[in-house]
Amino acid sequence: MSENPTEQFQSLGNRPPEEATFFWGGGPIEVAPRTFFQCAFSSCTGFETDDGLVLVDTGLARLAPNLAARLRKRTQAPVHTAIYTHGHVDHAYGLDAFVLPGQAAPRVIAHRAVPDRFARYVQTAGHNAAVNARQFGGTVNLANSAAYESFRVAPTPPTQLYDDRLELEVGGVRFELFHARGETDDHTWVWCPERGVLCTGDLFIWVMPNAGNPQKAQRYPWDWARALRAMAALGATSLCPGHGGPVVGDPEKIRQMLLSSAEFLDALVARTLAVLEDGSPPHVDVVRRVEIPPHDAAWLRPLYDEAEFIIRNVIRYYGGWWSGRPSELKPSPRQAVAREFAAIAGGARALAERAERIAAAGELRTACHLADSALEADPHDAGVREIVAALYEQRAAGESSLMARNLFRAAAAYAREGRPFA
Numbered sequence: 001m002s003e004n005p006t007e008q009f010q011s012l013g014n015r016p017p018e019e020a021t022f023f024w025g026g027g028p029i030e031v032a033p034r035t036f037f038q039c040a041f042s043s044c045t046g047f048e049t050d051d052g053l054v055l056v057d058t059g060l061a062r063l064a065p066n067l068a069a070r071l072r073k074r075t076q077a078p079v080h081t082a083i084y085t086h087g088h089v090d091h092a093y094g095l096d097a098f099v100l101p102g103q104a105a106p107r108v109i110a111h112r113a114v115p116d117r118f119a120r121y122v123q124t125a126g127h128n129a130a131v132n133a134r135q136f137g138g139t140v141n142l143a144n145s146a147a148y149e150s151f152r153v154a155p156t157p158p159t160q161l162y163d164d165r166l167e168l169e170v171g172g173v174r175f176e177l178f179h180a181r182g183e184t185d186d187h188t189w190v191w192c193p194e195r196g197v198l199c200t201g202d203l204f205i206w207v208m209p210n211a212g213n214p215q216k217a218q219r220y221p222w223d224w225a226r227a228l229r230a231m232a233a234l235g236a237t238s239l240c241p242g243h244g245g246p247v248v249g250d251p252e253k254i255r256q257m258l259l260s261s262a263e264f265l266d267a268l269v270a271r272t273l274a275v276l277e278d279g280s281p282p283h284v285d286v287v288r289r290v291e292i293p294p295h296d297a298a299w300l301r302p303l304y305d306e307a308e309f310i311i312r313n314v315i316r317y318y319g320g321w322w323s324g325r326p327s328e329l330k331p332s333p334r335q336a337v338a339r340e341f342a343a344i345a346g347g348a349r350a351l352a353e354r355a356e357r358i359a360a361a362g363e364l365r366t367a368c369h370l371a372d373s374a375l376e377a378d379p380h381d382a383g384v385r386e387i388v389a390a391l392y393e394q395r396a397a398g399e400s401s402l403m404a405r406n407l408f409r410a411a412a413a414y415a416r417e418g419r420p421f422a
């Protein structure tokens, strides 16, 4: 499987905007006068003014030329100001493609925490390339990893940083920037009152908020909900999301989308804290005891992230990294433990076969614990590798969220290679 998210998503794009989902790719769409939205995996909104363009987000470096070419069908204005909604590679790394030859260097605005994120990516490029490879279902080979190269080089840096709020005027058009912790600690959402356009960054992406991502840094669903409520109060007539298609001319739907997302996050956080309050049970038990709030809306489907992972993220913020299992406080190497289990079972192959039988009886979650031990006990046994890979492929097929599906697919890929997963 490709480690490249753009290849996976391109095949899912090209849907009409009324089917706007995380996977939508299209545009330019004129969401308000002189305001153009386009999306290729991630989005970019260009506000044309008499003094030049205000760009909200710039896409992935490798898809930015495609985004820019589409925007340039509608406007040839030079880039006056670029705003990064946050420092992720799919939002802040594509500016070069939009800048016209010979034009003055644009002003670049971002929240104060963005440069730290860029520095972190340079410092941990190999780690991030591996994390992304797993998130998109593959294994990583740093010698041949485009993701590794992209994390190693910081993008065009911001020329202006702000803390909580910033107002701009460009060519007579006013823009209000608001900081909110949500998917990241460096998020900005943008409101252009006279055009009625709201750019949410990844605080809205047409699927259940990406507030639990298993491999990524802390997320902040409670602040996220507050930001969604603030956005809902604006009466925006157009919403430009971080991923997926825009909503144009339907303020009531926009309000509903934002408020229902806020309600879902608030309820999930409150329910998680209520279980934690009840004697701080082990993490796994918290996850299983939290009743997941209703999330029937099209934009709350767990297609990318999912509630179980958001609960984990809340636990992490309020607690520590320890699972609560005594042996896992200062554990033995995984392989040493796995070999003991295998010895009791009569070998790694026997353990793997037991996992297969348990899975066939419908206990796939439990089967995967045994499968991990079997592979750790003897990663060189081709039979074990095959059984484990097949189990994780089966597991992946039953998952709705991209995170779960792809991490299980990655587990299968790593098993086939006889490599430790993480």
Ligand SMILES: [Zn+2]
Pocket (backbone or CB within 6 Å): 042, 088, 090, 091, 202, 242, 243
């Ligand atoms: Zn994004």
